Amino acid sequence: xxxxxxxxxxLLHRRRLDAELEADMEFHREMAARSGDASFGNTLRLRxxxxxxxxxxxxxxxxxxxxxxxRLLFRSPGFTLMAVLVxxxxxxxxxxxxxxxxxxxxxxxxxxxxxxxxxxERSSATNHASEMAYPSFLFYRDHARTLSAAMATxxxxxxxxxxxxxxxxASFFTPNFFTELGAHxxxxxxxxxxxxxxxxxxxxxxxxxxxxxxxxxxxxxxxGRVIHIDGxxxxxxxxxxxxxASLGGQGPDxxxxxxxxxxxxxxxxxLQDWTTSSVRMWGKLAPGVSPAQxxxxxxxxxxxxxxxxxxxxxxxEYIQSSPGGxxxxxxxxxxxxxxxxxxxxxxxxxxxxANLGGLMLARAVSRQxxxxxxxxxxxxxxxxxxQLCTESLLLAALGASVGLALACAANRVILARTNAPHWLSxxxxxxxxxxxxxMTFAATLFFGLIPALQIARQRQHKTVARQILVGAQIAASSxxxxxxxLLLHAALHALYTDPGFGYQQLISVDSRLGQHGYxxxxxxxxxxxxxxxxxxxxxxxxxxxxxxxxxxHTVSFSNVEIHGRSITIYPNWxxxxxxxxxxxxxxxGRTFLPAEQHVVIVSESFARQQWPGQNPIGQxxxxxxxxxxxxxxxxxxxxxxxxNDDAIEQYWAAQPSDMPDMVVxxxxxxEPGSLAPSIKSISQSLDAAVLPEIRQLKLLYHDxxxxxxxxxxxxSLVGLVAVSLAAIGILGLVAFAVTQRTxxxxxxxxxxxxxxxxxxxxxxxxxxxxxxxxxxxTILAAFGSRLLRAALYGVDxxxxxxxxxxxxxxxxxxxxxxLIPAARTLRLDLARILHYx
Amino acid sequence: xxxxxxxxxxxxxxxxxxxxxxxLHSGSLHGYAxxxxxxVLSSEVLAVEEGLLYPTLQKMLRKxxxxxEWGISETNRKxxxxxxxxxxxxxxxxxxxxxGRVTQAIQxxxxxx
Numbered sequence: 001x002x003x004x005x006x007x008x009x010x011l012l013h014r015r016r017l018d019a020e021l022e023a024d025m026e027f028h029r030e031m032a033a034r035s036g037d038a039s040f041g042n043t044l045r046l047r048x049x050x051x052x053x054x055x056x057x058x059x060x061x062x063x064x065x066x067x068x069x070x071r072l073l074f075r076s077p078g079f080t081l082m083a084v085l086v087x088x089x090x091x092x093x094x095x096x097x098x099x100x101x102x103x104x105x106x107x108x109x110x111x112x113x114x115x116x117x118x119x120x121e122r123s124s125a126t127n128h129a130s131e132m133a134y135p136s137f138l139f140y141r142d143h144a145r146t147l148s149a150a151m152a153t154x155x156x157x158x159x160x161x162x163x164x165x166x167x168x169x170a171s172f173f174t175p176n177f178f179t180e181l182g183a184h185x186x187x188x189x190x191x192x193x194x195x196x197x198x199x200x201x202x203x204x205x206x207x208x209x210x211x212x213x214x215x216x217x218x219x220x221x222x223x224g225r226v227i228h229i230d231g232x233x234x235x236x237x238x239x240x241x242x243x244x245a246s247l248g249g250q251g252p253d254x255x256x257x258x259x260x261x262x263x264x265x266x267x268x269x270x271l272q273d274w275t276t277s278s279v280r281m282w283g284k285l286a287p288g289v290s291p292a293q294x295x296x297x298x299x300x301x302x303x304x305x306x307x308x309x310x311x312x313x314x315x316x317e318y319i320q321s322s323p324g325g326x327x328x329x330x331x332x333x334x335x336x337x338x339x340x341x342x343x344x345x346x347x348x349x350x351x352x353x354a355n356l357g358g359l360m361l362a363r364a365v366s367r368q369x370x371x372x373x374x375x376x377x378x379x380x381x382x383x384x385x386x387q388l389c390t391e392s393l394l395l396a397a398l399g400a401s402v403g404l405a406l407a408c409a410a411n412r413v414i415l416a417r418t419n420a421p422h423w424l425s426x427x428x429x430x431x432x433x434x435x436x437x438x439m440t441f442a443a444t445l446f447f448g449l450i451p452a453l454q455i456a457r458q459r460q461h462k463t464v465a466r467q468i469l470v471g472a473q474i475a476a477s478s479x480x481x482x483x484x485x486l487l488l489h490a491a492l493h494a495l496y497t498d499p500g501f502g503y504q505q506l507i508s509v510d511s512r513l514g515q516h517g518y519x520x521x522x523x524x525x526x527x528x529x530x531x532x533x534x535x536x537x538x539x540x541x542x543x544x545x546x547x548x549x550x551x552x553h554t555v556s557f558s559n560v561e562i563h564g565r566s567i568t569i570y571p572n573w574x575x576x577x578x579x580x581x582x583x584x585x586x587x588x589g590r591t592f593l594p595a596e597q598h599v600v601i602v603s604e605s606f607a608r609q610q611w612p613g614q615n616p617i618g619q620x621x622x623x624x625x626x627x628x629x630x631x632x633x634x635x636x637x638x639x640x641x642x643x644n645d646d647a648i649e650q651y652w653a654a655q656p657s658d659m660p661d662m663v664v665x666x667x668x669x670x671e672p673g674s675l676a677p678s679i680k681s682i683s684q685s686l687d688a689a690v691l692p693e694i695r696q697l698k699l700l701y702h703d704x705x706x707x708x709x710x711x712x713x714x715x716s717l718v719g720l721v722a723v724s725l726a727a728i729g730i731l732g733l734v735a736f737a738v739t740q741r742t743x744x745x746x747x748x749x750x751x752x753x754x755x756x757x758x759x760x761x762x763x764x765x766x767x768x769x770x771x772x773x774x775x776x777x778t779i780l781a782a783f784g785s786r787l788l789r790a791a792l793y794g795v796d797x798x799x800x801x802x803x804x805x806x807x808x809x810x811x812x813x814x815x816x817x818x819l820i821p822a823a824r825t826l827r828l829d830l831a832r833i834l835h836y837x
Numbered sequence: 838x839x840x841x842x843x844x845x846x847x848x849x850x851x852x853x854x855x856x857x858x859x860x861l862h863s864g865s866l867h868g869y870a871x872x873x874x875x876x877v878l879s880s881e882v883l884a885v886e887e888g889l890l891y892p893t894l895q896k897m898l899r900k901x902x903x904x905x906e907w908g909i910s911e912t913n914r915k916x917x918x919x920x921x922x923x924x925x926x927x928x929x930x931x932x933x934x935x936x937g938r939v940t941q942a943i944q945x946x947x948x949x950x
Contacts, residue, residue: 046887
């Protein structure tokens with residue numbers, strides 16, 4: 001039996017063993033008395049000393065302190081309720097934020113070998129692409145020894161089931177996708193490499209559980225039936241499970257084998273195309289292989305590929321792997337968002353803790369007699385300090401439990417409201433519990449330490465601690481308010497700023513001719529006819545072509561520095577009447593001639609920044625040997641970066657080789673939605689195999705703005721919570737400070753002091769903390785908000801209006817919170833106070 | 838316990854466990870008898886205070902050097918007798934040799950310095 005076990009045994013039997021020891025001592029005393037010595041010491045004290053030899057004293061003290069703390073909290077339910085509520089908010093927000101981080105980045109997907117799944121992406125010093133060409137994927141799959149399996153997914157625009165008006169989301173998958181993830185069908189079967197490989201396999205489709213329920217009412221006999229997808233018949237072979245966990249959060253409603261892509265998208269050559277990045281690659285590391293080893297092998301494979309197909313590989317390209325077994329593949333920018341959210345949540349905790357610290361200090365004054373008594377009868381400072389900390393810990397544990405429950409409830413609601421995957425649950429896992437425990441200790445440290453130190457040192461009446469707490473609350477609240485104001489301003493900016501083009505009347509018609517095997521010449525013929533027939537429609541005012549349509553699926557940009565300022569350039573390739581159709585004004589110069597070469601049109605802000613005070617027309621642009629001449633300046637139009645004032649545009653004339661990728665833009669005179677049927681019938685008569693994607697820009701624009709509004713609303717809510725907490729805290733502290741000096745105030749007024757002067761004397765102690773808090777908060781916000789830059793849509797992170805609004809709001813709230821309790825004192829019955837005292 | 842002014846209390850504290858182990862080596866004893874035996878064997882020079890004896894016994898119980906069992910005292914009372922465990926025996930041996938070395942070293946210094 002080891003010493004530890006003996007100690008445990010003692011702990012469990014300590015009553016009996018203690019009684020035995022007492023009997024020993026009793027006997028000892030009797031014997032000693034018999035031999036004439038009556039000097040046996042204090043039995044109780046001796047027993048305690050013997051008891052301490054077992055080393056359990058700390059535990060007994062802890063239990064004592066906990067019992068005592070619990071009794072105290074129970075006796076002042078008002079304080080306890082308030083404190084637990086404040087802590088529950090502070091800790092709950094943090095736990096909730098962490099839970100989402102956990103769901104997105106830490107929790108392994110419920111699939112087989114989640115820890116071995118990697119996402120493989122093309123990367124080089126200057127380029128990065130999430131997708132690679134399908135032939136490249138096949139090359140890597142066939143040659144990589146470090147992977148035990150390779151999967152590819154090909155995302156495509158939504159497709160049409162039978163005669164549905166609403167298109168349905170769809171993707172193509174390598175048939176091993178389901179088998180490698182270990183998924184089993186809800187009904188029927190999922191794809192398997194044995195049955196669904198090769199273009200000769202019978203056309204088949206797997207439906208998502210949601211689509212099966214929604215569109216087919218969960219019909220169990222659906223399996224085996226033939227449906228038409230973009231007009232092509234295909235057999236429904238099965239339905240994915242309800243809680244299916246897919247990679248990278250991809251969850252289309254229609255799943256089809258990748259080898260059948262040319263069947264569903266007629267004449268598509270994308271699977272043979274070495275230069276179009278089309279599929280996402282996932283790999284499963286062979287057992288015992290590290291991601292670094294895999295990357296090493298892939299470097300060699302990329303070099304081999306470069307020799308065989310130089311057109312398929314960028315200079316300096318390598319394949320970058322990142323862990324894929326989570327809901328999201330974490331990219332640096334996602335981490336940046338996570339850090340930002342984490343900081344905001346921590347600020348709330350700081351406000352809550354500073355708030356509670358103030359309450360604890362106030363309570364300490366009323367507890368002074370008790371503490372003095374305990375010190376007088378021999379309690380050490382350390383013991384008192386420990387007991388106060390235990391009390392705080394108890395409070396924090398209560399707050400954390402409530403906070404955890406609140407966070408779970410909130411997350412459950414959020415998960416239910418959003419279309420999160422069904423396998424995600426809001427039930428906390430061990431990581432979240434650990435985090436909550438950590439938060440409990442952190443909160444105890446934040447709110448309990450300063451008051452406990454002060455009380456143990458008998459300095460309850462010192463104002464310094466109170467001032468520190470007020471300062472911290474003000475600083476944290478001002479940061480939160482400034483951030484909320486910035487985001488709100490950004491949302492308003494996004495809502496009420498003209499994006500620079502008339503989106504209300506626009507429709508984009510994307511026929512994806514390139515994917516249907518159209519050559520440049522055939523595409524040109526198709527598009528010319530399409531445009532001519534659209535122009536002839538009544539209600540169409542203008543038609544044009546663009547390569548990257550507004551709010552489209554593909555966004556291309558590059559970052560450059562102009563005169564020390566980093567800006568994002570969005571390039572585009574357009575036809576002559578693009579500017580007219582989009583409603584973008586030509587400020588200077590002219591538009592393109594058809595297929596004009598070596599000329600460029602730039603946006604207003606680019607011209608202003610690049611050539612300040614000069615005439616941009618005739619300037620040369622470009623880094624290569626052939627430079628492009630600026631022939632026109634167009635109005636700013638943030639086509640693919642709505643409301644981002646940092647975005648600038650450059651346009652080139654679409655060349656004949658661009659034709660298979662071009663998208664038709666239509667400007668309607670009236671309601672654009674009414675044109676959709678005519679556009680559909682035109683495209684059907686041109687080529688029945690090609691079903692264009694018809695999108696109303698008005699709707700896309702509103703979706704985009706909604707997201708901005710939602711973010712701003714969420715952050716404002718968080719800011720509001722923080723400010724209310726701070727207001728309550730300051731209210732309480734001032735009320736306390738005033739109560740503490742009621743007698744002094746009464747005497748002063750009785751002696752003829754003016755109430756206002758008395759008031760300012762009482763409130764003076766809060767003046768500097770508030771000012772310092774505001775200054776510190778503003779400086780921190782000014783530095784910290786640089787992280788926010790991307791979310792601000794061009795609103796400067798030092799935007800004075802937002803700062804002024806936030807600070808003014810805070811000052812008003814603080815003033816009100818101070819004046820309410822102070823004014824109440826002034827109305828008190830002076831005679832009675834003096835009499836009472 | 839017969840205490841006279843000539844008795845020295847056992848110190849330093851580290852020696853007491855060794856003495857207890859030594860007197861228990863020849864058989865199990867109850868607490869009072871341990872104190873007595875040390876007092877008598879030291880020709881009434883050393884006295885063991887109860888305040889040190891019982892915490893030390895508890896510590897030795899914790900370390901597993903001794904264990905306690907119920908027995909009947911010479912005065913016909915039910916009382917706990919402490920006896921050595923094998924670990925305690927080993928501990929005694931190692932303490933004795935350690936103590937021997939230390940006292941020898943001290944003697945050396947006292948003689949030659």
